[in-house]
Amino acid sequence: MRIDLEHVSEAxxxxxxxxxxxNHYINGAFTPSTSKDTFINTNPYTNETINDVAQGxxxxxxxxxxxxxxxxxxEWGQMKLSKRLxxxxxxxxxxxxxxDEIAPLESFDTGLPLKQTKKMVARAAQNFRxxxxxxxxxxxxxxxNVDDEFLNYTIHKPVGxxxxxxxxxxxxxxxxxxxxxxxxxxxxxxLKPAEWSPLTANRLAEIIHKAGLPNGVFNxxxxxxxxxGAALVxxxxxxxxxxxxxxxxxxxxxxxxxxxMKQFSMELGGxxxxxxxxxxxxxxALDACVWGIFSFNxxxxxxxxxxxxxxxIASEFIERLKARVDNIRVGDPLDEATEIGPLIHRNHYDHVxxxxxxAKEDGATVYQGNVPAEYxxxxxxxxxxxxxxxxxxxxxxxxxxxPVLTVMTFTDEADVIERANDVRYGxxxxxxxxxxxxxxxxxxxxxxxxxxxxAQNVRDLRTPFGGSKQSGIGREGxxxxxxxxxxxxxxxxxxxxxxIPQFGKTNREVH
Numbered sequence: 001m002r003i004d005l006e007h008v009s010e011a012x013x014x015x016x017x018x019x020x021x022x023n024h025y026i027n028g029a030f031t032p033s034t035s036k037d038t039f040i041n042t043n044p045y046t047n048e049t050i051n052d053v054a055q056g057x058x059x060x061x062x063x064x065x066x067x068x069x070x071x072x073x074x075e076w077g078q079m080k081l082s083k084r085l086x087x088x089x090x091x092x093x094x095x096x097x098x099x100d101e102i103a104p105l106e107s108f109d110t111g112l113p114l115k116q117t118k119k120m121v122a123r124a125a126q127n128f129r130x131x132x133x134x135x136x137x138x139x140x141x142x143x144x145n146v147d148d149e150f151l152n153y154t155i156h157k158p159v160g161x162x163x164x165x166x167x168x169x170x171x172x173x174x175x176x177x178x179x180x181x182x183x184x185x186x187x188x189x190x191l192k193p194a195e196w197s198p199l200t201a202n203r204l205a206e207i208i209h210k211a212g213l214p215n216g217v218f219n220x221x222x223x224x225x226x227x228x229g230a231a232l233v234x235x236x237x238x239x240x241x242x243x244x245x246x247x248x249x250x251x252x253x254x255x256x257x258x259x260x261m262k263q264f265s266m267e268l269g270g271x272x273x274x275x276x277x278x279x280x281x282x283x284x285a286l287d288a289c290v291w292g293i294f295s296f297n298x299x300x301x302x303x304x305x306x307x308x309x310x311x312x313i314a315s316e317f318i319e320r321l322k323a324r325v326d327n328i329r330v331g332d333p334l335d336e337a338t339e340i341g342p343l344i345h346r347n348h349y350d351h352v353x354x355x356x357x358x359a360k361e362d363g364a365t366v367y368q369g370n371v372p373a374e375y376x377x378x379x380x381x382x383x384x385x386x387x388x389x390x391x392x393x394x395x396x397x398x399x400x401x402x403p404v405l406t407v408m409t410f411t412d413e414a415d416v417i418e419r420a421n422d423v424r425y426g427x428x429x430x431x432x433x434x435x436x437x438x439x440x441x442x443x444x445x446x447x448x449x450x451x452x453x454x455a456q457n458v459r460d461l462r463t464p465f466g467g468s469k470q471s472g473i474g475r476e477g478x479x480x481x482x483x484x485x486x487x488x489x490x491x492x493x494x495x496x497x498x499x500i501p502q503f504g505k506t507n508r509e510v511h
Contacts, residue, residue, distance in 0.1 A: 003016075004335070005334065007332075007335045008334050011098070012100055012101050016108050022051060022053040022222060023222075024219075024221050025205035025220040026067055027067035027216045027219065028067075028209065031054075033054045033057060033223075034057065035055070037055040037057070038053055038054055039055045041109070041195075041198055042346075044110065044342040044344055044379045047346060047379065053222050055227070056221040056223035056231075057223070057228070058231040061221055061231040061235060062231075064219040065237050065238055067216035068161040068189065068217070069160070069237055071214055071217045074216075079214075081135070081186075084184070084186065087211055088128045088132035088184055091128050094207045095125035095128070096122070098207065099125075102117075103118040106199070107334050109199040110168060110196075110197050110344055111378075112297060113297075114336050115336045116295060116296065121173065123173050124173045124177075125176075127176040130180070131183075132184060134184070134478065134479060135184040135185060138479040139156050139479070141154035148495055148496055150495060151493045151495055152493070153491055153493075154489065154490050155489050156185070156482060156486035156489075157486060157487045157488075157489055159187055159485065160187060160188070160238075161187065161189070161238045161240070162187045163235070163242070164182065164190070164192070165232065165233075165241070166193050166194060166244055168194035168196040168299075169401075171197040171201060172201075172203075175191060177477075178242050178476070179218070181481040181482070181485050183213075183217065188216065188218070188219075190232060191221070192222075192228050192229050192232050202220070204220075205218070229253075233262075234256055236260050239262055240485065241253060241265075242484065243264070243265070246269050247269040247399075247424075247471070263484060264473055266472040266473040266474065267465070267471075267472045267476065268301075268467065268472040269301065269425055270425050270428060270471055271306060271399050271425040272302055272427055272429055272430070273429050273446065274289050274292060274306070274429075275420060275429070276289070276308070276309045276310060276432045277310050277435070278313045280433050281432070281454070282313065282316075282320075286317065286321065286324065289307060290324045290325075292456055293403065293404075293405045297343055297403055298352075298404060301428075302427060302457050305399070305406065306405075307321075307405055308419065318385075321385060322367055322385065325368070325369045326370070328369050328383045330369065330382060330383070342378040342379040343379040343402060345379065346379055348401070351401075352381050352402035353381065355394070355404065359386045359393060362394065363388065364388055364389045364393065366385075382403070384405070386405065386406045386407060391422055396423070399425065416442075417445045421446060425467070426447045426470070427450065427472070428451070428457070429448040429450070429451045429452070430451070430456075430457075431446070431451065432454055447468055448468060449466045449475075450467070461477060462477070463477055463478055464477050
């Protein structure tokens, strides 16, 4: 099976055909690991080696943190806001200029369909523009007057070096989602990208380098989580750790960073319900359900991976769902007609397959779409429905993170709310009904950080993103990111000579 670049732009072909070794980006320079160690990056479409990547260690992390600290206390920390925001907009401009090469590179590295990565890269540029504007308009303090005696006011101060650990499921966009608010608020950054998707993180470093940021403001150290990520988390001079990934890893990160009282932002796993009542617009609900689980190859934290459909419409809805699954186009991620590509890595492919096998063992009926025989070498999982499932099954309780939808029916509102909440996750949820009183009521009753009513997963950048329960801690997005990336300081100014107790001033007769 060969990689077909026929559908890719000339810029995309050039960058894919000329991929070389990937090094760290530390203090304004691309450098190999101090140990010279590397690891192999593979293409999920063919399972062939793409290139080798620098394997970071504690010494590399130390160098990156030192560079970031120096920049924070030096040129970047002393830079006027207006100039800092010029850099933000410059990065956005450069991303837009290179969409035609970044999007194919992302698809090549991750297996995500090109039609989707193009939108993700455009969103990445928007992240920088958005935070350039948000910092200048919404990073404001409060003032507290106390008669004519005091003026008290708050200011937001950058914290220092932000350690950003990002996932592989939409790497370029999710990296910028963290980098943009971190830099806009005046912090410096050490990024540890996911080891399974290093190519666009390296391309982002090249773009930021071209934008001319002072050395040390932005740094990238590649490597596996247990070594490189662990060193970043444990570093005493990295007060902020923002992590997106699985819950088990998030728990370990918090444990390892506790000694230094770090601040954590955790966007973790999800097992989100989509609830479809019998009065819903079934065609639109069907569109949203299919897109919500099978886009991003199903490798999506907010995927609606648990379907609850009212029993009175279940038969019709499931038959229509099967028809959609049969027609989903599985194939080459670099072909814009492809709707589902290969999963990111052979290890993850095995993980998803084991969940499907276990569900079958537990009594579920497995209904799958088709993967053409020509794609046998890739990490392809067909779009999958798990029918006849119940709440106790592992497939219903655990995050699979692939193109797999568990399908269940419900009888009434109270029943579905109870079952929607009966998992350890609480990231997102979706409700479909034309009874808007019920829509509001059910949305509020589902224990999740984000709910959509009669909508697919469309997110306004101004709104908070994050989950409850074991889906995370804190909120990203909009001005809510400022709560993590800045420290609020209160300054009290006396306007008058207010009374001060005079301990020890009165002379006392000595006996």
